[in-house]
Amino acid sequence: MERPGGAGSAGPRAEEPGAWAAGGPGGPGTGTGTLSGAAPGPARAGIAGLSTPYRVLAGAVMVVVGLVTCVHLAMVFLHVAPSNTLSKEGGATIDDWIYPEFEQNWKLFAPNPLQQNISVHVRAEIVDADGDRRTTRWMSLSAEDGEAILHNPLPSHAHQNELRRAWDFYVNSHDDKNRSTGSRGALAEAYLRRIVMLRLGAHDYGGTVDRIQLRSSARRVQAPSWSTEKIGTQPMYRLLAWWTVSTTDLPEGGVAAAGAAPGEEAHR
Template identity: 95%
Template sequence: MAGSEAAPVGKGPGEEADAGGEGATESGAPPSASWPPGTDGHEPAPGPDEHEPGRDHDGDSAASGAVPRRAGEESAEDRERGAGGAGGPGGPGTGTGTLSGAAPGPARAGIAGLSTPYRVVAGAVMVVVGLFTCVHLAMVFLHVAPSNTLSKEGGETIDDWIYPEFEQNWKLFAPNPLQQNISVHVRAEIVDADGDRRTTRWMSLSAEDGKAILHNPLPSHAHQNELRRAWDFYVNSHDDKNRSTGTRGALAEAYLRRIVMLRLGEHDYGGTIDRIQLRSSARRVQAPSWSTEKIGTQPMYRELAWWTVSTADLPEGSVAAAKAAPGEEADQ
């Protein structure tokens, strides 16, 4: 029809981009949905694998005027890390990875880092240790404190707890620190099978204990304190002439005889021990090499009378006790 222009039916390959842009502008149609907001259609949209201009490596805006990322938009780096956005599987915030820059939570240390069963066991152990510590401190306090109602009523229980492992001894300090080396010696009168008697030489029982303790990382408490305490018990219950000063004198003598016979029972003297005699040897501790003090170290002896050995003094189960006459054992 004359005076009207027909719409172009087809265009060449080189005219498609211009025509499309002009046609969209002239007709007022909105830009293509593939363009990001903020563009007017004259700027090419970034490809899927291309880095958007104006963004740094972490996807944050590097400079003012940079095109921000739309809410819910997922970058290629987020997809690689597994931090899915709104379009990821499971909806927003359900990615399997950790977002870039997120700090891990603080690791729990100590008992809090254990599982529940182990925390229960650790708590129970701490309670038991705490109770034992409290009981032990209370027992030691009652043992060293002046006599009072509690220590009198529970004296036996306190002694059973303290002796022998937790014994308290103040002789290392004032008013009377130890300044002597004391050793206990013994000799015995032996009766052989023919009835002949002979006396052995002096033997140092303290030296035998020292030999058993030397180079021993776990020495026996008996080797360390049994003989020493027995001798102290005897000395404190007797005067300088070996006469008993109280009701415990006889008990101290019997206790010392039994310990000595227990030690002598470890040796074979070719007969039966009929009597024993004890003595102590005390030597003052020598002054150190840098001191100008002159101290005499000659031994001072305290010799006891001869004691006749009875069946009650023999160690239970020993050969000598087994040979004892039933009548003699009953009398004793």
């Protein structure tokens, strides 16, 4: 008498290649079994799972991103590093890459960080249609910028830095008596006048601006409540001479500036 699965058995043995795996009582005729030698491999993940064209595209994108990152890091390094041959020869290219979005400013980490709030004020001499002259009150241009930035999730770069950088440019190119200290002094004056006239052009003063005068107000930041340091917060002013407005100072399309403007200060 033969044993099931012996030499005379019609079914294949479990250990033979191609044998059906136990798939339930239905056996091979039920269609639920699988061949033991046909197990699928693991699915490929990531870039390897993409088709060939997409793998090539993804590789090209990564190469471009890597190159741009390397160039950016090199530009920033040359910008902040001490003057050297590369930074001297490629100074214009480095500045074009860095300014204004990637400008580096280390004053926050300097031994003496900024401890003053500086605002720029302007007043104008207006000539009306009858030829009469009058002088406006001092108006805080910095306060206007502050109002434009306050509660604005995406403030413009001009409101944040245009006036501040123009004033720093002027101060750094002039001495305490407002005399130019180099070839860039005239450029700093012209740049500042154009910015001021652009701001005044947004107001209606009922006449034509003939002359303008600027000043800065610097107040030291109050010491924190836990500090014993005594700091005076009274404003310190730097007054510039009157500047006569010329056609080169006027922004395109801006000829007059007028009326009582918001942000004006009560004192003269």
